[in-house]
Amino acid sequence: MPAESGTARPINNIVAKRRFSQQDRQLLASYAGLVDGLAAMFGRHCEIVLHSLEDPERSVIHIANGSHSGRGPGSPLSxxxxxxxxxxxxxxxxxxxxxxVQSRLGAPVKSSTLAIRNGEGELIGLLCLNLHLSAPLHEFMADFMPQVAEPPEMSPENFSNNVEELVTLTVERTIEAINADPDVANNAKNKQIVTTLYEKGIFDIKDAIAMVSSKLNISKHTVYLYIRQKKRDEDESIA
Structure with a gap:
């Protein structure tokens, strides 16, 4: 898809060493977290490389899973x-x-290159994704499955169409979970529900207190009381 702005420079200038502004360097550096996040998502066999075009001979400024190609920061453009x-x-x-494409060892690699442009639309960097397809299938699958030794807490995500539905779903699931928890005494369940909803940030949403008080069949004053107690406990733990 064509970019919306920017003027193409002569091709021989693209790979020439040039001096970037501090803003350009900061923009490129901000992609480092994306590199690590993509690597965490797609697993150990997806090599992700962040290039700066300021110095093509030392273009790699951040890389994840670089063992596949033997590259590291300071490596040149591929x-x-x-x-x-x-x-x-x-x-x-x-x-x-x-x-x-093929890796340095002749193994198949699925590859894509993303352009990074500055505010003027100038091409200043590349984000390259290289999925190494020669890895054993069980290793690929292992990166997309929960670890048996450390089973994750798989709480359902709330994909809601509006804020009211989000609050309703969150409140209902919280009530269900706490009511089913034998470690929470019956006379403490409402307080625990309000405390848990507070920790989830539900009360930052407009009218959430009224909705919660209605669901729990308690007064808004009681909800406010539980929230104040939770805040006081937090303040005391910091002090």
Whole structure:
């Protein structure tokens, strides 16, 4: 998809060493968290590389799972990245089509390159995703499955169409969970429900207190009381 702004520069200038502004460097550095997040999501066999075009001979500024290619910070642009640079610049593309290449050991890799542009639309960096397909299938699957030794707490996500529905779903599921908890005494359940909802940030939403008081069949004053007690406990733990 074409970018909305920016003017293509001469192709021979794309790979020339040039001086970036501090804003350009900060923008590129902000992508480091995205690199780590994508690696955590897609697993150990997805190599993700953040390049700065300020110095193509030392372009890699952040990398995840770099053991696949043997690269690290300070490594140069890859042949694949160099191949796509002219097209990304000439056609003002935001990314290359996903395609298949070979690793340094001849193994198949599915690869895609994303353009990073500054506020003026100038191409200043690349985010490259390389999925190494030669890995054993069970290792791929293991990265997408819960670890048996450390089972995660799989609480249902609330995908709601509006705020009122979000509050209602959250309140109902919290009530259900606490009412089913034998460790919470019956006379303490309402307070625990309000405390849990407070920790979830529900009371930052307009009219949530009225909705909770109605669901629990208690007064709004009682809800406020439980919230004040929770805040006081937090303040005392900090002091």
């Amino acid at each position: 042949e694949q990245a160099l191949r796509w640079l002219p097209e990304l610049e000439r056609q003002q593309l935001n990314h290359s089509p996903a395609g298949f």
